[in-house]
Amino acid sequence: MLTIVLLLAVTGLAQAQSQLEKDLAELRTWMQQRSAQADNTIAAEWPTVKREFKELSYSLDGNTKKMSEQSRAEYNTYKKRYKEWEQRNEAELVNLDGRELERWERNMTGSTQIAKIKPVHLRDAFVRALDYTRSNRQNWSLRDWEYAEFVVGELNARKAQTLDLLNTGDKIKIAALQVEFTALKRSREVKDSYEQMREERK
Numbered sequence: 001m002l003t004i005v006l007l008l009a010v011t012g013l014a015q016a017q018s019q020l021e022k023d024l025a026e027l028r029t030w031m032q033q034r035s036a037q038a039d040n041t042i043a044a045e046w047p048t049v050k051r052e053f054k055e056l057s058y059s060l061d062g063n064t065k066k067m068s069e070q071s072r073a074e075y076n077t078y079k080k081r082y083k084e085w086e087q088r089n090e091a092e093l094v095n096l097d098g099r100e101l102e103r104w105e106r107n108m109t110g111s112t113q114i115a116k117i118k119p120v121h122l123r124d125a126f127v128r129a130l131d132y133t134r135s136n137r138q139n140w141s142l143r144d145w146e147y148a149e150f151v152v153g154e155l156n157a158r159k160a161q162t163l164d165l166l167n168t169g170d171k172i173k174i175a176a177l178q179v180e181f182t183a184l185k186r187s188r189e190v191k192d193s194y195e196q197m198r199e200e201r202k
Helices: 002-035 039-044 046-061 069-091 098-109 119-139 142-165 168-201
Strands: none
Touching: 002 046, 002 069, 039 046, 039 069, 039 142, 046 069, 098 119, 098 142, 119 142, 119 168, 142 168
8 A cells, every 4th residue: 555655646746747847848938939039029028928927937936846956947047037027127118009019010021920920031021121111210209219129129039930940041131131220220329319419518
């Protein structure tokens, strides 16, 4: 009888550890996807990010003692990374209007489902986004730039997810467009700083 009880206990522990490993694997995949996104994307989606992490970490939080030392260390790393996001985004949450964001996504990429853009079409989406930026940036307000940055952040995340499926030519072209977008945004920031300095001197 004692042998059976011990066997059942060991089996139960093994099953619990197996489920925890599955839960950790799901959290690992989610963290990889979210970490690939730009900070402004995380900020704009913060309520969703917060809810998703809570759901994925619920079972892990209550069973850390049942995890292996390696898995516990990995989970603690994810919690630390999430805490950094939380501290940054709880303080200043960027709120983007859903319908307005869809308009920007459609104008800049031709799609409101950026996370589903096929790798073969990703280069064209980046090209379109930069063409739109070049043509309209002179008239953009800082709020407009927030939407534009969010959309490009979504494209960046999609690139990270499909990187292994992109050919070398597309990787090079997309990288150049990413650099150009950052440069255009920086030039706007420099212009605003210069104009503010002139106003302060008056």
